[in-house]
Amino acid sequence: MxxxxxxxxxxxxxxxxxxxxxxxxxxxxxxxxxxxxxxxCDLNALTALVITALILYLPANLLPILEVNLLGSVRQATIAFGAVITFEQGFWLVGCAIFVAGVLAPLLLLTSILLQLLLLRLGTGKVALRQLIKWHPMLDEVAMLEVYLISFFVAAFKLGDFADLHYGWGTLCFMLLFIMVFYVQYEYNRDLMWQMYEERFAD
Structure with a gap:
């Protein structure tokens, strides 16, 4: 009841x-x-969204998102490089926040959802599946690509006053990754996952 x-x-x-x-x-x-x-969307469509997001993850984090030309000095920046530079400047807390929210947490979130879908299909890993569903809200809260995206465009807008900016392929991949992650988070239904978990492991 x-x-x-x-x-x-x-x-x-x-x-x-x-x-x-x-x-x-x-x-x-x-x-x-x-x-x-x-x-x-059903679980097949959700799986397709997750796989697409994972394919976009590497180019979004490794390809240059911005090329800055300041007084003849040209520098390229990537998402991962931004976290490294912050660490080198001594801002450890900010660097950790950038790395976790913009790099690590989205990867863990997507991997977790993909594993949940695979375990449900295979009907195995009961304990692991239960833990992944329980941890999902925490990963969902920590993965904040929208905050990183907004801060990136604000910084680019301010830099545009005294430097020449050129957006790279990483910018496009990162925006597409943000869209994919947004739809994955929207379509993921934790109550439905619990329901399917109970049906799959009814014994």
Whole structure:
């Protein structure tokens, strides 16, 4: 009977679980927080989104995102290089934040979701799958590509006043990676993953 009801995590309102049409959401009648939704794409489409994001990950982090020409001195910058430079300047906390939020956490998030999908398909790794689903909210909160993207364009806008800027292929790949990660996060349904986990390992 417990699977028939949902407890709102914000106000403790008990709401009856119901089948939702594709793309619809269920909100708490008391505080209007989102309780569950029905994703637009199935697991095959989610897998395709994750694989596409992982393919874009390496060029987004290793290809130059910006070429700065200042008084004849030309320097290229990548996402990973930005974290290294911050470390070298002595800003360890900022460097760690850049590396974790812009480089490490997105990779761990995508890898975690891909492993969850594979384990569900294979019907194995019950303990590992349970831990991956439990850790997902933490990875989802830490992976903040949008913050990195906004700060990058703000910095580029300010540099444009006294230097010649040329955007590289890394910029395009990073923007595409951001779009893919955004859709992966939007389409990932943790409640659905728990439901499929319980059905897959019912014994």
């Amino acid at each position: 417990s699977n028939c009801f949902i407890l709102c995590p914000h106000c403790d309102q008990i709401v009856r679980r119901r089948a939702l049409p594709k793309g619809m959401r269920l909100f708490c009648p008391r505080c209007l927080s989102r309780l569950m939704d029905s994703p637009y």
